[in-house]
Amino acid sequence: MTRIPDAIEDDLLDVILACRPVYSRGQEVAAFELLLQGEEPSQRATLSDIEASSQVILGTYTQLFQAGRVRRVPSFLKVTDEVIMAPELPDLPKDHYILEIPEGMLLTSDRVERLSHLAQRGYRLALADYDPDDAELDVLLDVVHIVKVDTRLQDDGVLRRAADKSRDYGVEMLADNLDSRERFLRCVELGFDYYQGDFLSAPSPVKGKKITGNKILLLQLLSELHSPEASPLRLEAIALKDANLTYRILKVVNSAAVGLRREVNSLSHAIGLMGLEEIKRWANLFLVAGESDKPEALTRSMLVRGRMCEVLAEIAGRDNTINHFIVGLLSQLDALMDIAMPELMKQVPLNKEVKSALLERSGSLGEILGEVERYEQGRFDELEILQDTRYYEAAYRHATAWARQVQQAMNSGNEAR
Template identity: 30%
Template sequence: MFAFIARQPILDKSKSVFAYELLFRDGKAGAYPEHNEEKAKYISEHFHPLGLDDISGEKTSFITFSSDTLISRFPTTLNPESVVVELADPTENTSGLFEACQHIKQLGFKLAIDDPMMVGATHDIFPLIDIVKVDVTKTRFETIEKHIPRYHDANVQLVAEQVDTQDNFSTCVDLGFDFFQGYFFSQPEARILRQLPASKMNIVDLMGESSNNNFNIERISHIIERDATLSFLLLKFINNPTINKRYKITSLKHALNYMGEVEIKKFIALLSLTNLGDDKPLEIIHMSLVRAKFFDLLAERRGIKNNPPISFLVGLFSLLEGLLDQSMTDILKQLPLSDEVNDALLGKNLELNSYMTLVRAFESALWMNVIKQAKVLNIDQKQLHMLYNQAIVWGNGVRSAISSHYPRATA
């Protein structure tokens, strides 16, 4: 049961998500929290706590545990096939820690440690370790290059942490890391002023319609019907159980009658974004989905009008720089979005600036920033967690609808 969490993706060399690291607000330094029975019941009753499947989908979860938890209170409900146990402090000489790790390994769990200085081979516990995480901002690349062979010789997989640029990602691949944690995948590879290809003009037209006050169903139908992929994906999105559990939708006009104008605008925006960034990692689309839903829920909670769904669109398009490898200013010159959406994407809307600060706080587990923005927006911080959880579940559902269509990213 996890109500107050952040998750950070860990990607493989092809930039596909291998796992999510879960960071817990109620645990020391993000470790697994130990709720007493009364608090657990309160969370369950008030905040619709998530399970691991809700948070990480079908992906592995990295969870940090304190030595005390590993020795005497390790949760028996966790699945060793989907959870990697990360040690909070592998150098701690706590009596019974080595034996506890042996037992956890016997249960089938993989063990991971944070080892920023790459001295793990000197730890007594090293022979039990499957994965080592290295903060590349704290360790010189020369040191990493020197030590990596002995980790590979020991069949230990390596995760590079704090990989925040495409150049750092390329360097870490060359050094021999297996996995990569950081938001490099959402950063532009190179800021190049270039025109969007003609093949994307259908997509650009849809993006414009999504932010238009005037809704022209005939024009939208025409755009979608002349592209078989768009038609297929729209119906697949709308018939996803996360979105629609009751009726089989067979056409755009049918969808409009069932869902209404605002929801259709959201989905044509989602459709356009998915196809605009089809050579990028799926996780950047997934982050955009979560942001879009979170912004939408915040706007609803704040009583802000949503036709066109400005908040949703701003969240959805907030990572366009990483998708198109251009500055936001250059991108917006090529897209027929409304002035209101453009201004918000350029940081000129105070309300949506708060949303942006807040979602980045959740993504990075900056809990003090969450508290600050809760006051700015006059929303209880625990309610914000609930809204963010809803956005995660929604994003996971939509991702499942597009993942079979989506190509693997180019490395």
């Protein structure tokens, strides 16, 4: 029987759940959109879905480490017509949820009255797929608090009209499905309040750019870690070239993110206690951290993806789970460094299997990475590696909590320098 990680085996839900970040103009996470699928194959929450998952959502998914502290952000929750028309809602904290009105809902007088009643009771409402040229939606602009505009479907003129009309009604605006930084900046110019999409993960490659600074030292450390002749003393000799880097590594491995019972006072000591594979993990973590011109949200995304790849690999009985972690972690390194992935693979000392997974999504490493990417996008019907789909959510939830803890530990190491 495949061993299930102890952290998740007794903590399974009957819903699948992923979170898409919603960003502010400063590219901080302002909210999450919940992609939730219960017994019915829909990504809209029913009353039973809400009752089954709300405690976990509030306990894990709405909390993140950002700007030096753990904070809670609200969540957009796509709801069914059943939820909108229900006489009473489950215990749903109004400050933590934004109820998203499904696109294409028939706007009868009863539904509009019900939405107005929910708003009067203090629930925040969002309207999906808003089109300013659809006059039938005007009746909702006096009711909702946020309109979401699909930037893939609307041209610049429609975006401008949506911005003007929303301002007239005092409604906030969310630019959805942004896939490039240029599109993001255009929506900033138009005055949108919130932004959603893959634009943070889209690299803006700078021709000839190289990895610089203490990242070079980390690459030397990684190169040695991948050498069959690696030894604690040789690794320590490389790390000691940068006292701050050594201190930060020791600070993190002594933190709760690792959970050692003995204080580690040297890199060779850490290797003796943890092993080379675990040190390899942390060297990769420092490689993706500390880019001052990149938002924390990108690092968080990389951490969550890396850890989920590793946990899924363990559940599925794959070998070399640390390599699955590295592949997931580094799969957005091109966006972090603004260096195209093929060029990065020339600079980063990784084995052929890892590089092929990152470039081509090939092999076991690439298969697990692709599965996690589909999960993140809410393409739940395309998941195929695990028979019991409940383990996907448990792995994702575990990875989310782990990423928050690691960001805290790494931030503590930075502050202590």
